[in-house]
Amino acid sequence: MSSRHANTILWKWFVYIALSLSAVTMLLPFIWMLSTSFKTMQEAFKFPPTFIPEKIIWENYVDVWTAAPFGRFYLNSIFVTVTVTAGQLLTCSMGAYAFARLHFPGRDKLFLLYIATMMVPFQVTMIPLYFVIRSLNWIDTYQAMIVPGIFSAYGTFLLRQFFKTIPMDLEESVRIDGGGYFICFTRIILPLSMPALATLGMFVFLWSWNNFLWPLLVTNVVKMKTLPLGIAFFQGQYQVSWNLLMAAGTITLLPLLIVYLSAQRFFIEGITLTGMKS
Secondary structure (H helix, E strand, O other), X not given: OHHHXXXXXXXXXXXXXXHXXXXXXXXXXXXXXXXXXXXXXXXXXXXXXXXXXXXXXOHHHHHHHHHXXXXXXXXXHHHHHHHHHHHHHHHHHHHHHHHHHOOOOOHHHHHHHXXXXXXXXXXHHHHHHHHHHHHOOOOOOHHHHHHHHOOOHHHHXXXXXXXXXXXXXXXXXXXXXXXOHHHHHHHHXXXXXXXXXXXXXXXXXXXXXXXOHHXXXXXXXXXXXXXXXXXXXXXOOOOEOHHHHHHHHHHHHHHHHHHHHHOHHHHHHHHHHOOOOO
């Protein structure tokens, strides 16, 4: 028994050390980004590299806001991301409720057809979608960046799986009291689905905040660009301002950290519970 206990302790120490090394390895790029954001241009190219700057240059963050309309990029990203996240939560939750609770002919076949669209790469639909946006005269508008992103087969699938874990008895008691589908959806399903909604909201927020390709296609004027496009301002044809680029990356990362830390409890719970029942 003592030998088995010792082997268990050694195995736990091995797991802890391996996980700690993995965590440090994943944090190194972020530490390097933060360190470089406080360096001068010359120190950023210094070899061997240093993690602690010789002198902290706070002016890099000021230069980021003055070298480009970074404040405008920030506002554009916040508006587009929040709107896309709210819109997708609304459309996906309504679609998921229909597929999980309503009974109509061909429901399951329609759901499978809807889920099959997840296998179509975005690059296949990108050009036709761009022509639709152009025919509507939506180029260089918020509608072009928001409307195509508020519908998601993945989000509908994720919420449907969670909705099916909620007992039907709760809705039946509401119907006995005269409530309809809308009351059941707003008073029963949505309040009980906060973990799944937070999980989907986290995924959508992350995707929309970092989206580069679609805003690049539908925006031409500088005032409509988002943060991923704005960061490219610090990449010249012959030279890259790495210190400013890392400062811009650090500023861009902050909202993601705030959102994740705020919704971490719901996020973990949603990952655990979603998909327990098919």
